Amino acid sequence: MRIDGKTKVYGIFGWPVEHTASPALHNAAFEHLGINACYVPFPVETVDLEKAVEGIRAAGVCGVNVTVPHKMEILRYLDEVKDSAVRLRAANVVVNRDGVLLGYNTDAEGFRRALEHAGVEAADQDVVVLGAGGAARSVVRAFQKAGVTSIALFNRTREKAVLLAEEFSGFGAPIDVWSFSDPDVDTLFENSMILVNATSLGLRDGDPLPLEGKYIRQKHTLIDLIYEPRETRFLATGRERGALTINGYGMLVFQAMEAFTLWTGEKPPLKVMWDAGLEKL
Ligand code: NDP
Numbered sequence: 001m002r003i004d005g006k007t008k009v010y011g012i013f014g015w016p017v018e019h020t021a022s023p024a025l026h027n028a029a030f031e032h033l034g035i036n037a038c039y040v041p042f043p044v045e046t047v048d049l050e051k052a053v054e055g056i057r058a059a060g061v062c063g064v065n066v067t068v069p070h071k072m073e074i075l076r077y078l079d080e081v082k083d084s085a086v087r088l089r090a091a092n093v094v095v096n097r098d099g100v101l102l103g104y105n106t107d108a109e110g111f112r113r114a115l116e117h118a119g120v121e122a123a124d125q126d127v128v129v130l131g132a133g134g135a136a137r138s139v140v141r142a143f144q145k146a147g148v149t150s151i152a153l154f155n156r157t158r159e160k161a162v163l164l165a166e167e168f169s170g171f172g173a174p175i176d177v178w179s180f181s182d183p184d185v186d187t188l189f190e191n192s193m194i195l196v197n198a199t200s201l202g203l204r205d206g207d208p209l210p211l212e213g214k215y216i217r218q219k220h221t222l223i224d225l226i227y228e229p230r231e232t233r234f235l236a237t238g239r240e241r242g243a244l245t246i247n248g249y250g251m252l253v254f255q256a257m258e259a260f261t262l263w264t265g266e267k268p269p270l271k272v273m274w275d276a277g278l279e280k281l
Helices: 022-033 046-059 073-077 083-088 107-117 134-146 158-168 185-191 233-241 249-264 270-280
Strands: 008-014 037-043 063-066 093-097 100-104 126-130 150-154 175-178 194-197 221-224 244-246
Touching: 008 022, 008 046, 022 037, 022 249, 022 270, 046 073, 046 093, 046 100, 063 249, 073 100, 083 100, 083 107, 083 134, 093 249, 107 134, 107 249, 126 134, 126 185, 134 150, 134 158, 150 158, 158 175, 221 233, 233 244, 249 270
Parallel strands: 008 037, 008 063, 126 150, 126 194, 150 175, 194 221, 221 244
Antiparallel strands: 063 093, 093 100
8 A cells, every 4th residue: 555645544433443344445445446545443432532523624534434332423523414324313424525524324225235235135025123223223224215014123122122113113114113022923023034133142152142043934034234253143043944144244345335435436346345354354
C-alpha cells in the first residue's frame, strides 16, 4: 500500500475493535481498484464518541464504519441521518461530504444481498427471527422489504420484541411476538421456512442453542448472523438435520460493499473483498 499526501483515510469506530475484519475487506478493494485510500481501526470508547466524530471533520477523514457499541449513539452527532438509518435508529456508515456528516445503515441491505447471494428466496415465506437487538432490527427490515408473508419474533426479553414489532408494524409483513411456551409453537416451526439467529448466542464456546434443537427441521433454511465461529451450534444442528445453513459472513461482506459504494461511488470487487476477509478470519 502506498501512502502519500493525497491518501484518503477511512476507518471504523468501535470498542473493542481489534478483531474487526473490515480493514482487510476495504483495503483489498482500494488496492484492487487502484484507489489512493486506506482504512484503519479507530478504538473509540463511548465517552469519547462525540470528540471522535468531531475528529472526522477536523482531520478530514472521508468516512467511517460504526460498530458496537456506537451505532445508535452516533446518530445524535451527525448532520443528517438518511432514511436507511432513521428507521433502524442506528447508523453503521458515516460519509463525510465536504464537512457534512451523513449517517446511513447498510446492514439490512447487506442481509438482503447475502440472502440473494446464497440463493435464498424469502418472498412469500413465513420466517422466524430469534433476537430483538440491533441486528434483528436490520433482519426484520430486510424481510419486510423482501416481501415475506409473516415474521415470528422470539426474544429473551419479550418487551424488546414487542417494541420492535410495534415500531415496524405497517411497513411490510406483520410481526408477531412469540414465546416457546405458546401452545402453537410446534406448528409455527412446521410452517416456517427460514429461521434466523440474530442473538449473540453462539459467539462463545459453550453457549446454548438459541432455541431447542427439536424445532429445527430438514426443510428449514438456517441463517446465523454470527460468522466467527464459522459454524455455530445452531448451524451445526441444522446441518446434522439436513437443513441449508448460512453464516453471517455474507452479510458482513455485503454491508461493507454498500458502504464502499457510498464512500467512493465505485462498484466494489466482491470476490476480492470476500477472500480478503476470510483470510483475516
Ligand atoms: P444486541 O446486543 O443489540 O442484541 C443481542 C441480542 O441477543 C438480544 O436479542 C439479546 O436478548 C440476545 N441475547 C444476548 N444474550 C442472550 C442470552 N444469553 N440468551 C438469550 N438471548 C440473548 O447485538 P446485535 O443485535 O448487534 O448483534 C447480535 C448478533 O448479530 C451478534 O452475534 C453479532 O455478532 C451479530 N451481527 C452480525 C453482523 C454481520 O454483519 N454478520 C452485523 C451485526 C451483528 P435480550 O434483548 O434479552 O438482551
